[in-house]
Amino acid sequence: MVTLNSYNLTWWVYTNNQLRSIKDLAPVTECEINSLEEYNQRRLTPATPSLISQWQWGFVCLGLYLGALLYGLDTTISASVQGPILASLGEIEKLAWVGIGFPLGSVSVILLLGWCYTVFEIKYLMIGSIVGFEAGSAICGAAPNMNAMILGRVIAGIGGAGMYLGGLTYISVFTSLKTRPLYNALIGLCWGLGCILGPIIGGSFSVSSASWRFAFYINLPLAALLSPVYIFLFPKHNAQPQTPGPTKLARIDWVGAVLNATVFTLFQVVLTFAGSTWKWNQAGPIALWVVFGASLITFVVQQVFSFFTTPERRIFPIHFLKSRTQILLYTSTAASSAGLVIAVYYLPLFFQFTRGDSAIRASVRLLPFITVTVFFIMFTGGLLPILGRYSPLYVISGVFLLIGSSLMHTIHIGTATGAIYGYEVLAAIGIGATMQVAYSVSVAKVKHHDTQNAIGFINVAQIGTMAIALSIAASIFQNRGLINLKEALQGYGFSEQELRGALAGAQSAVLMGGDMVVKTKAVEAIIKTMNSIWIIPIVAGAVSFVSGALMKWEKVALTTTSA
Structure with a gap:
């Protein structure tokens, strides 16, 4: 004994x-x-009944699921309000940051927040994250200019990351390995539902008398409604209650945290502005690429050799890179996220340009994609404990994402709407099948003290890839789109600013001038550009398939339960 x-x-x-x-x-x-x-x-026995009552745990789950829903909502809500924001605030060269700012704020602090959740009181971190998220949303809603809008999006992204990580942490602490896949699937369901409903809700506000600003203000009353739950019902859990707060702060790998945020921020800045605001061969973007490369190398060296920290305290779980399973879970989760964000942002744009849809109508056309993605998130979340093996899910996911994205790559102005819905569904099966699976598998494959590292590691794959995929897609759309428009409308006398306005969906002379020949050529050039963007999910599907094929043919220790 x-x-x-x-x-x-x-x-x-x-x-x-x-x-x-x-x-x-x-x-x-x-x-x-x-x-x-x-x-x-x-x-394997759930800790919840002995710590808190079932009714209290129910309210806790409600708060966690709402947080995940709002986080997903704000990740993509800007997809259908960029046009109205541009008309109101101007500065088209900064427009891409309305979408990129939120995931950038999240991924810059995910690893730091994940470390904090392992040592500090998780209830206070959760409440602080909610306050930050709401503050960022309020700034966005009241933004007098584009700089304030971008600042608000970054702050909301930081708070949202804390909310999402807090939800996953509560689940990892207060549930057993038996029930965890189901709870993770429900978190993923709410987050995915928020991601996909974001454009619809944003589009609804943009065409209403409330204006686009309420697409951000809506977060405030929803969080306020559940504030008593967060304050009074959320249980406390401190993994290191005997360690003083200042000691915990001193142990944080601050150098690694700063370098991590710097690497992601520089990459997003240079990729977003190069080609649109700056010429690629100008000194500014070249210098930023050099600084980015130097920062990345410095971060890698600092983490590998644990400079200014210790191997146990470094911000990035570098020992995961020795695990084939963890690396493949990372790449396959990144693949699903890339497919999701491209579909959510660019499918509504396709219908707006080709069918003349309003923002809300174009977003509603995502419903087939929404339904199937949500269904498969839940389906695989329930199937994983029964099946045990996870690699087949990734192989199947890759096949469907590859096929659906390849078909989306071929669409044009005349493609039947029904056919596009079918392509959406195929891609949605691939995306939903593995969107959340890695959270359960990764945690089940590590020791207890690495649980939060595993959550943060997969979260970087999920949210970080969204930011990167959006940046790459925005760069393609702005740069390749401008080239395609110039070629299609050569001789018509449009300025570069007018052509960029057409890419943003603004009320430009290109699309609203009354000349149907000009409009048709412009739309064909824009859709040709979108087809190029679908190469990203095609590559993602191939990555998911290869990752699944290379994974171990093994079972994870997960079983279903009625609890």
């Missing part, structure tokens, strides 16, 4: 007359076990 407690990293138990080492999920309170089997049974 041996006593276990939550502060040990390694425990020893006698079973079958042998001394065995356990490095796995620790119980929250001290307990005694007689065998390895009893220990495993204990760690």
Whole structure:
């Protein structure tokens, strides 16, 4: 018999007359076990009933799911309000940042926040994140200019990342391995639903008397409604209650955190502005590329050799790079995220340009995509504990995403709407099938002390890839689109500013001048550009397929439960 407690990293138990080492999920309170089997049974037992009541846990889940929904909503809500924002605030060269600013803010702090959730009181971090998210939303709604809008989006992204990580942390702390896939699937369902409903809700406000500003203000009353739940019902959990706060702060890998944020920010800035605001061969973007490369190398070296920190405290879980499974889970999750964000942002644009749809009508055309994506997020979340094996899901996901995206790459002005819906559905199956699976698999494959690292690692893949994919797509759309428009409308005397206005969907002379020949040529050039953007999900589908094929043919220790 041996006593276990939550502060040990390694425990020893006698079973079958042998001394065995356990490095796995620790119980929250001290307990005694007689065998390895009893220990495993204990760690698979949900902690929730003994800590909080079922009705309280229900309200906690409601708060977590709303947070995930709002986070997903703000990730994509700008997709259908960029036109009205541009008409109101101007500065077309900064327009892409309305969409990019939110995921950029998130990915810049994901690893830092993930580390904080392992050492600080998670309830206070969650509430602080909600306050930050709401503050950013309020700034966006009241923005007098584009700079304020971008600032608000970044702040909201930081707060949103804390909300999302907080939800995943609560689930990892208060649920068992048995129930965790279902809870993760529900978090993923709400986040994915928010992502896909974002353009619809944003489009609804943009054409209403309330204006686009209420697409951001809507977050305020929703969070206020559940504020008593966050304040009074959310349980506390501090993994290191005996360590003083200043000591915890001093242990943070601040150098790594700053370098991580710098790398992502520089990449987004140079990729977004090069070619649109700056010429590619100008000194400004060249210098930024050099600084970005130097920052990336510095970050890698600092993390590998643990400069100014220790291997246990470095911000990036670099030991995961030694695991084939973790690397493949990362790449395949990134693939699903890339497919999702491209579809959500550019499918409505296709219908606006080719069918003359309003923002709300174009967004409603995403419903087939919404329904199928949400269904498969839930389906695979419930299937994983039954199937056990995860690699087939990624192989199937890659096949469907590759086929659906390849078909979307071929569409043109005359493509039947029904055919496009069919292509959407194929891509949606691939995206939804593996959108959240890695959260359960990655956590199940690591030791307890690496749980938060696993969540943060996959979150970087999911949210970070969204920011990167949006930046790449925006660069293609602005640069390749301008070239295509210049070629199509050569000799018509349009200025570069007017052509860029057409790409933004603004009321430009190109699209609203009354000349149908000009409009048709312009739309054909824009759709040709969008077809180029669909190469991103095509590559993502191939990556998902290859990742799944290279994964171990193994079962993870997850079983279904009625709890």
